[in-house]
Amino acid sequence: APAVLKAQEAIKWRFQTYAGSALGQEVTKPAIDAINAAAQGELEIELYYADQIVPTGELFQALQRGTIDGVHSDDDSMASPTPLRQFGGYFPLATKHALDVPVLFKQYGLAEIWEEEYAKVGVKWLSAAGQDPCNFNTKKEVTSLADLEGLRLYTFPTAGEFLSQFGVVPMNIPYEDAQVAVQTGELDGMAWSGITEDYTVGWADVTDYFLTNNISGAWIGSFFVNQQRWADLPDHLKTIVSSAIEASHTYRNQWYWGGEARLRAQGDKLQLRSIPQEEWKVVEDAAVTFWDEMAEQGEVAAKLVQIFRDYKDVTSKAGPPYTFG
Amino acid sequence: MSYELIALLMFSTMMLMLLTGQRVFGAIGFVAVVAALLLWGDRGGYDIGYSALIKLMNWYPMLTLPMFVFMGYVLSESKIADDLYKMFHVWMGGVKGGLAIGTIGLMVLVSAMNGLSVAGMAIGSTIALPELLKRGYDKKMVTGVIQAGSSLGILVPPSVVLVLYAMIARQPVGHLWLAGVGPGLMMAALFIAYIVIRCALNPALGPALPEAERAQVTRAEKMRLLRAGLLPLGIFAVMMVPFVKGWTSLVEASAIGAIAAFIAAVLKGRMTKTVFLTATRNTLGISCMFMWIILAALAFGAVFDGLGAVKAISFLFTEQLGLSPWVILILMQLSFLVMGSFLDDTAMLVIVAPLYVPLVGALGFDLVWYGVLYTITCQIAYMTPPFGYNLFLMRAMAPPEISLKDIYGSIAPFVAVMILALTLTMVFPQIATWLPNYVYQ
Amino acid sequence: MSFMRGYISWIDGMNRLIGRITMFFLFVLMGILLWSSMSKVFFLPSLWTLEMAQFVMVAYYILGGPYSIQLGSNVRMDLIYSELTDRRKAWMDAFTVFFLIFYLGVMIYGGLASLAYSLGNFMGSPLSFFGKLIAAFVTGGPAAAADVMGYIETSRSSWGPVMWPIKLITCIGLFMMLLQVLSEFFKDLLRLRGEEI
Numbered sequence A: 001a002p003a004v005l006k007a008q009e010a011i012k013w014r015f016q017t018y019a020g021s022a023l024g025q026e027v028t029k030p031a032i033d034a035i036n037a038a039a040q041g042e043l044e045i046e047l048y049y050a051d052q053i054v055p056t057g058e059l060f061q062a063l064q065r066g067t068i069d070g071v072h073s074d075d076d077s078m079a080s081p082t083p084l085r086q087f088g089g090y091f092p093l094a095t096k097h098a099l100d101v102p103v104l105f106k107q108y109g110l111a112e113i114w115e116e117e118y119a120k121v122g123v124k125w126l127s128a129a130g131q132d133p134c135n136f137n138t139k140k141e142v143t144s145l146a147d148l149e150g151l152r153l154y155t156f157p158t159a160g161e162f163l164s165q166f167g168v169v170p171m172n173i174p175y176e177d178a179q180v181a182v183q184t185g186e187l188d189g190m191a192w193s194g195i196t197e198d199y200t201v202g203w204a205d206v207t208d209y210f211l212t213n214n215i216s217g218a219w220i221g222s223f224f225v226n227q228q229r230w231a232d233l234p235d236h237l238k239t240i241v242s243s244a245i246e247a248s249h250t251y252r253n254q255w256y257w258g259g260e261a262r263l264r265a266q267g268d269k270l271q272l273r274s275i276p277q278e279e280w281k282v283v284e285d286a287a288v289t290f291w292d293e294m295a296e297q298g299e300v301a302a303k304l305v306q307i308f309r310d311y312k313d314v315t316s317k318a319g320p321p322y323t324f325g
Numbered sequence B: 001m002s003y004e005l006i007a008l009l010m011f012s013t014m015m016l017m018l019l020t021g022q023r024v025f026g027a028i029g030f031v032a033v034v035a036a037l038l039l040w041g042d043r044g045g046y047d048i049g050y051s052a053l054i055k056l057m058n059w060y061p062m063l064t065l066p067m068f069v070f071m072g073y074v075l076s077e078s079k080i081a082d083d084l085y086k087m088f089h090v091w092m093g094g095v096k097g098g099l100a101i102g103t104i105g106l107m108v109l110v111s112a113m114n115g116l117s118v119a120g121m122a123i124g125s126t127i128a129l130p131e132l133l134k135r136g137y138d139k140k141m142v143t144g145v146i147q148a149g150s151s152l153g154i155l156v157p158p159s160v161v162l163v164l165y166a167m168i169a170r171q172p173v174g175h176l177w178l179a180g181v182g183p184g185l186m187m188a189a190l191f192i193a194y195i196v197i198r199c200a201l202n203p204a205l206g207p208a209l210p211e212a213e214r215a216q217v218t219r220a221e222k223m224r225l226l227r228a229g230l231l232p233l234g235i236f237a238v239m240m241v242p243f244v245k246g247w248t249s250l251v252e253a254s255a256i257g258a259i260a261a262f263i264a265a266v267l268k269g270r271m272t273k274t275v276f277l278t279a280t281r282n283t284l285g286i287s288c289m290f291m292w293i294i295l296a297a298l299a300f301g302a303v304f305d306g307l308g309a310v311k312a313i314s315f316l317f318t319e320q321l322g323l324s325p326w327v328i329l330i331l332m333q334l335s336f337l338v339m340g341s342f343l344d345d346t347a348m349l350v351i352v353a354p355l356y357v358p359l360v361g362a363l364g365f366d367l368v369w370y371g372v373l374y375t376i377t378c379q380i381a382y383m384t385p386p387f388g389y390n391l392f393l394m395r396a397m398a399p400p401e402i403s404l405k406d407i408y409g410s411i412a413p414f415v416a417v418m419i420l421a422l423t424l425t426m427v428f429p430q431i432a433t434w435l436p437n438y439v440y441q
Numbered sequence C: 001m002s003f004m005r006g007y008i009s010w011i012d013g014m015n016r017l018i019g020r021i022t023m024f025f026l027f028v029l030m031g032i033l034l035w036s037s038m039s040k041v042f043f044l045p046s047l048w049t050l051e052m053a054q055f056v057m058v059a060y061y062i063l064g065g066p067y068s069i070q071l072g073s074n075v076r077m078d079l080i081y082s083e084l085t086d087r088r089k090a091w092m093d094a095f096t097v098f099f100l101i102f103y104l105g106v107m108i109y110g111g112l113a114s115l116a117y118s119l120g121n122f123m124g125s126p127l128s129f130f131g132k133l134i135a136a137f138v139t140g141g142p143a144a145a146a147d148v149m150g151y152i153e154t155s156r157s158s159w160g161p162v163m164w165p166i167k168l169i170t171c172i173g174l175f176m177m178l179l180q181v182l183s184e185f186f187k188d189l190l191r192l193r194g195e196e197i
C-alpha cells in the first residue's frame, strides 16, 4: 500500500428508501452501512426514509435528475415510467416465497429485462430481491371474501386494481401516514405487507386482525442508481455497492422468514384469521384472468406474463415446498 | 464549507430576510431555493421547491384548514356569536370582573367552533371589547383578556396547529385534539382566577354591572339567552362525535363542521350575501397565506434535511452536550419560545418541529403530550412581541383609544399564566393525556 | 409609465377575476368531502374522493395566491417594516421583491420540469421539450404533438388519474403569481415617483 494516500474528495450520495425509518433500519440501512464501512470514506451514502427529501410520487424523476442518487423501492409504488410498473411490488399471485424472486430474475431472465428497460429511461437498475408476502391487516374481522367489500385499504396500485373487483377500496397516502390514517378513520387497514412489517412499523397497534391468505408471496423490490452517478463511480466502488446490496438480501431473507413465523405463532397484537382455501380459489382464478389482461398491454408485458406462467408451471409440477400442497 | 455551517447560514439568512418585511413565504422560499441550487446545482436543485408542492398535496389533513378557517369567518362575520356574548353578559355581569370572565367563557366556546385564533380575535375585539370599555373596565386588562382568550382557538379542538403537528409528528389528530381539551380548560380557568384575584384586589379594574341594569333583563330572557350556548355545543358535537366515533374521517368531519356553522348562520337569518362573500373571500386569503408559507417552509425543511440537520441536532443535544432528557426538553421549549417570538410560528413548526420531534420521540416522551406542550408554546409565541399574530390583529381591530403601548403592556400577566399552564402540563402529563386515553381505550 | 399602469390594471384585473372564481372552490371541496362521508355510509366508499379533494385544494391555494396578495393577506414580519414611512416601505419592497421573483422563477422552472416529466420527457431540458412539443403541434397538429410525448404519468393510486392537468394548473398559478408580484413591483416604482396608486 502507498505510504501516503492522496487526500481525495469523498463521493457523496443521497439515497432514499421506500420504507419509513422503523422499517428502513432492517430493509435498507444494513446495505448502506456496509457500503459506507467498506468504502473507507471514498463513498459516503446518506440514507433518507420515505418522503423525506422528495415525495414518493416524484421519486423516479428525482432519481433521473440526480436530486437523489439512489433509491430502494418497487416499480409499482414509485410509479415507474416503464412497462415493468405493474410487475414490481406485488404482482397478484405471481410468487409464493421470497426465493422465487431471485430465481425469476437470475434464471428466468427478468434481470436482463429490468436492466434494459431502466437503461432506456436513464436509470441504472442494480438488483432485485424478494421480501415479505402481501397479507391483510384490518380493524374488522375478515373470514370470507364478502368481508372485503367496502374496506378502505392502504395498498399498492396494481394490487388495488386487482382487489377492487372484490369490493376493496384501495387508498394511496404517504407510507408514514398510514398508521395515523387508520386512527383518523381514513383507512380500515392495509393490504401491504406480511406480519413482520405490521409489528415493526406500528400497524399492529392500530389494527386487530391478520388474514393469513396472501395475494402475493413476495414483494419484488429493487435498488436503483442515477445512471450518470453510476457511470462516474470507480470500478472497485461499484463492486462494493453491488456486493453489499446482494449481501443485504440474505439479511432480509432471514429477518422476514423468521419474523413471519414467529409473529404469527407468538405475536399478541393481531389475531389470525383465514378465508377457506375453497373460497380463496376465486381470487386465484381472478388472478389468471388478471394476468391475461396484463399480457395484452404490450410486448414486454406479454413476455413477463409468459415467464411467470412458465415458472408457475415448473413449480406446480415440482409440488411442495414450491406449492402449498 | 461544512453542512452545519451551511445550515446555520441558512437559518440566519432567513431571519435577516424576514426582517426586511418582505412577505414571509417569499423570504423563506428564497433562502430555500438558493440553498438547494447551491447544494444540488443543476442536478435537480431547482425542483426541491416544486416537489414541496407535491408533498403538501399529499398531506391530506391540510384539507381541514380552509374548513376551519371558513367556520371561524362564518361565526365572526354573521355575528351569531352576539347572543353568546349577551348570555355571558347577563349571567356574569353582576360579579366583579364578570364581563371579563364572561369574555373568557365566550372565547372557549368560539374556540370549540374554529381552528385558529383569528375568529376569536375578531369576535372579541368587535363584540366584547367595546362593551367592556363602555362599562369602565380597565383597557389594558381587557385587551389582554381578548388576546389570551382568543389564543385558546388553537388549543381547544378543533385546532389547525395540532393538525399540522399531527402530520409532522405522525400522531393521530383525534388523540391530539382531545389532549388539548384539559389544558385548554385549565388555562381558561387560570385566566379567570387571575381576573377574579385582580378585580378583588382592585375593583376599579372591572366594576360589576349596576343592580338597575341587571333588573331590566327578565328571567325568561335570561333563560332564552342560555339556550344560545347550545349552538356552539351543537356544532362542536355534530363535528366531533362522528369523528371520535370513527364514522367519519378527519377531513370529512371538518367539512361537516363548516357546513353546520353555515347552516346555523342561515337558520338564524344572518347569512346575507355580504357575509357570505366576505367569509368566502377571507377564507381564501388566510388559507393562501398559510399554504404558501408551508410550501416555502417545506422546501426549506427538505434542504435542511438533506444537510443532515436532524442527525446534527440529536448529536449535539445527546452526545456532545450529554444532557438528560428533561433538560433537552426544556431547552427545546425555550428555544421554541425565543424563535417563536421572532418568527412566524407556522414556518417555525414546519422547519423546526421535524428537527425536534424525532428527538423527543427517541428520548421516550409521549408525542401526543408533547404536541400539547408545543401548542401552548405556539400560543405564547403568538402573544409575545416583536412578532405575533395577536399583536397584528389587535392593532388592526382595536378601537383607537387602545394604543400599541397598551397592547404590548397588556400581555405580560397572561403570558405568565400561560407559562404556568405549560409548566403544570409538563409536570402533570395526565392533564393532557387523561381524556384521549379514556376515550380511545 | 403608462405601460406600467396598463400592466397593473390588466394583471390585477385578471388575477382578481381568477381569485374570485377560485374562492368558490372551497364549496367544491366541501361537496367532495360531504359526498365522501355520505357514500361511505350509504354505499361503497368512492375511490376518487380524497385524491380529487387534494387536487382541488392545490388549485385553490395556488390559483388563489395572486388574489391573496391583492387582499394583503400575506403576512410580513413588520418589526422594522411597520416603522418605515410609506416611501421607505416602497423602496424596501422594490428591492426585496426580487427574493420573491427569484423564488417563483425557480418554482416555475421546477414545475415545468415536473410537467414535462408527466408528459413523458425523461431526459434533457423541459424548455426544449416544450419547444419541440409546440413546434410539432403547430406544424403537424395533435398527432405530431403526441409523437413528441412519451409515457404519460399517472398517479400512484389505483384510481390512477393522469397528473399533467394538476401540474399544468399549478404552473399557470405560479406564473400568474409571478405576474402579480411584478405588478406589485411596478406599484412600488410608481409610488417612489410620487404617484397615486
Ligand code: NA
Binding pocket: B110, B111, B112, B113, B114, B115, B116, B152, B153, B154, B155, B156, B157, B158, B159
Ligand atoms: Na379550536
Ligand code: NA
Binding pocket: B340, B341, B342, B343, B380, B381, B382, B383, B384, B385, B386, B387, B388, B389
Ligand atoms: Na411572537
